Amino acid sequence: MQNQIASRAGFTLAHLPLLGAGSSRTESLASYVLRLAHAHGYRPNDFIKLLAPLSGQAERDAGQWIGQFLDTRFSDEASVLACWVPLLEQLTGVSGLAVATLGTWGSLLTRRGSDAVVRQWCPHCLEDGHRSGGAHMHLLWSVGLVQACPHHGTELESVCPHCGAGRTPSGRPAKRFAMHAPGVCASCGGWLGTVDPRQPQASPREIPQASNHAVCVAEQIGTLIARPLGPEESLRVHCTLNVAKDRYFGGSMVELARWIGLGKSTVHGWLSGEVVPELRRLVELALKLRVPLGDLVRGCTDSLPLSLTSGSAGLKSYVRAEPRPDEKRADLRQLFETRPDLSIREMARLLGMNPRDVYYYEPELARAHSDARRMEQSEAREAVLDEAAQGVMTHLARVESVGECTTVRDLRAAAANEAPSLSYADQQRVVTEVLKDWAA
Ligand SMILES: [Zn+2]
Ligand SMILES: [Zn+2]
Numbered sequence: 001m002q003n004q005i006a007s008r009a010g011f012t013l014a015h016l017p018l019l020g021a022g023s024s025r026t027e028s029l030a031s032y033v034l035r036l037a038h039a040h041g042y043r044p045n046d047f048i049k050l051l052a053p054l055s056g057q058a059e060r061d062a063g064q065w066i067g068q069f070l071d072t073r074f075s076d077e078a079s080v081l082a083c084w085v086p087l088l089e090q091l092t093g094v095s096g097l098a099v100a101t102l103g104t105w106g107s108l109l110t111r112r113g114s115d116a117v118v119r120q121w122c123p124h125c126l127e128d129g130h131r132s133g134g135a136h137m138h139l140l141w142s143v144g145l146v147q148a149c150p151h152h153g154t155e156l157e158s159v160c161p162h163c164g165a166g167r168t169p170s171g172r173p174a175k176r177f178a179m180h181a182p183g184v185c186a187s188c189g190g191w192l193g194t195v196d197p198r199q200p201q202a203s204p205r206e207i208p209q210a211s212n213h214a215v216c217v218a219e220q221i222g223t224l225i226a227r228p229l230g231p232e233e234s235l236r237v238h239c240t241l242n243v244a245k246d247r248y249f250g251g252s253m254v255e256l257a258r259w260i261g262l263g264k265s266t267v268h269g270w271l272s273g274e275v276v277p278e279l280r281r282l283v284e285l286a287l288k289l290r291v292p293l294g295d296l297v298r299g300c301t302d303s304l305p306l307s308l309t310s311g312s313a314g315l316k317s318y319v320r321a322e323p324r325p326d327e328k329r330a331d332l333r334q335l336f337e338t339r340p341d342l343s344i345r346e347m348a349r350l351l352g353m354n355p356r357d358v359y360y361y362e363p364e365l366a367r368a369h370s371d372a373r374r375m376e377q378s379e380a381r382e383a384v385l386d387e388a389a390q391g392v393m394t395h396l397a398r399v400e401s402v403g404e405c406t407t408v409r410d411l412r413a414a415a416a417n418e419a420p421s422l423s424y425a426d427q428q429r430v431v432t433e434v435l436k437d438w439a440a
Contacts, residue, residue: 013091014039018100019136024150024222025125029080029088029100031137031182036092038181051091055083100139104228108235108279108297109143119166119177120156122149123207126183127193135183135193140218140225145279148210150219153327155210162190212327212352220283223294236299237282238273243301244289245271248308260285328353332362336369344370384419385430391418392434411435 013036019027037047081103089097102109120141129135140146141156148155158173159166165187166177178186183193191197194204210218229235241256249255257267269275277285286293291303328351335347344366348355359366395414399406411434412427422430 011091012093013088015093017094018097019129019134020138021096021099022226024138024140024219024226026139026225027100027136028139028142029084029097030142032088032097032100034179034182035136036088044178044180051087054091055087099228102139102142105224106229106235108276108282109224119179120146120158121183121192122152122154122156123192123194123205124152124154125149126191127195127204130183130191130193135181137179137182138225140222143221143279145283146218146221148214148218150215150222152207153210153215154207155214157192157207160185160188160190160192161205163188216287217283220286220293221279223292224297227294229298233298235276235297236273237276237297238271239299240289240291240296240301240304241267241271241285243304247304247306260288328357329361332358333365336362336365340369340372343373384421385426388415388419388422388427388430389434391415392431393438396434396438 016032016035016039018032019025021027033048034044037044040047042050080101081098085097085101089095098104119137121137122141125138126135140150146156158177160177163185165185166174168174180186180189183191185192194207196202196205245251245253245256249259253267253271254264256271257264260267266275270277282297283293286296289296289308290305295301295303331351332347335342335350339347342350344358345355348358391414392411395406395411408431411431412424415427415430416422
């Protein structure tokens with residue numbers, strides 16, 4: 001059928017390879033169509049209008065066809081997969097274009113985050129692509145939950161820095177952001193990368209750093225983009241969760257639900273496989289379990305750590321893969337310098353990391369720090385024991401001078417009176433020591 005249409009139309013399209021396939025930099029189909037239009041000298045809208053009658057879809061107005069290619073129009077992704085992908089593959093002779101859509105993930109990636117924006121991009125990635133001859137929009141950027149670039153650790157942009165397109169006059173995100181070509185604002189023709197082509201000598205634009213969490217979320221969703229769900233694969237989140245339940249919580253669903261922080265009935269639905277958690281939950285689960293999201297949803301439990309607290313091969317490799325260790329090291333070094341009063345645990349909490357990571361990132365500083373603290377603590381303890389012993393001796397001297405009797409209980413009370421923080425065992429120890437000396 002498609003064959004007939006293509007031959008009847010009597011033309012083929014340039015054999016443009018899809019960029020970044022097989023990585024989290026995979027190009028979106030919208031970006032691919034922009035490049036095709038450019039290669040054939042068409043304006044994007046005219047190009048789509050030309051192809052639309054061949055797509056095998058019912059007649060609809062041109063605006064709707066164009067709308068299908070907007071990066072975030074997930075609702076139509078199924079028809080994009082069914083109609084446009086085969087047509088473009090046919091006309092270009094390039095196979096495997098389905099990975100340029102989110103449709104391979106079925107319903108999982110079609111649920112938009114409430115904070116979804118129409119179009120967003122990483123200026124650094126555009127610049128990198130431009131320098132290597134293939135600026136393109138990443139499919140990853142069209143997932144609403146993604147707000148950072150996993151490669152550069154910076155925030156994504158959604159407003160043209162030159163003309164402000166992408167924002168309504170009232171400052172809200174605009175519904176659409178049109179591009180002439182990937183990375184070129186349709187409103188002003190400005191380049192959305194970091195270097196202004198009109199002033200190549202000027203220093204590149206500064207892009208704000210994203211939070212660690214946002215970078216981790218983007219990295220996790222990137223694992224889905226890098227390896228789309230194959231036709232023979234299915235979502236098996238429940239398999240991973242059941243293994244986690246047995247491995248970490250002794251098979252207790254109640255404990256697992258408490259750890260996740262959700263009700264039993266919700267988690268029951270997940271474990272039975274009747275309900276697939278929404279993307280936001282899945283990402284948080286993957287971060288908590290420290291497994292790649294792609295493994296979590298496929299039910300591949302090889303990378304699941306052996307325990308939640310101690311390290312295993314899988315856990316370690318994920319910790320290593322975490323973004324921007326340099327930044328964590330710098331934060332830690334500063335903390336060691338400015339707040340030596342904090343314990344390792346308190347430092348870890350301040351930086352939102354696991355105490356074990358402190359030893360991983362700054363092993364020497366961490367060890368020296370905890371040695372020093374232990375030393376300080378044992379010195380402080382010696383001083384307290386001395387004070388308690390003084391109290392006991394004063395008491396003994398007093399009762400002896402007046403010829404009274406005393407009990408071990410009174411002596412313990414005297415020790416506690418001098419050093420209230422002393423444990424019962426320490427009181428007893430102090431009294432025994434003092435009595436030994438006293439008798440001698
Ligand atoms: Zn980037
Ligand atoms: Zn602009």
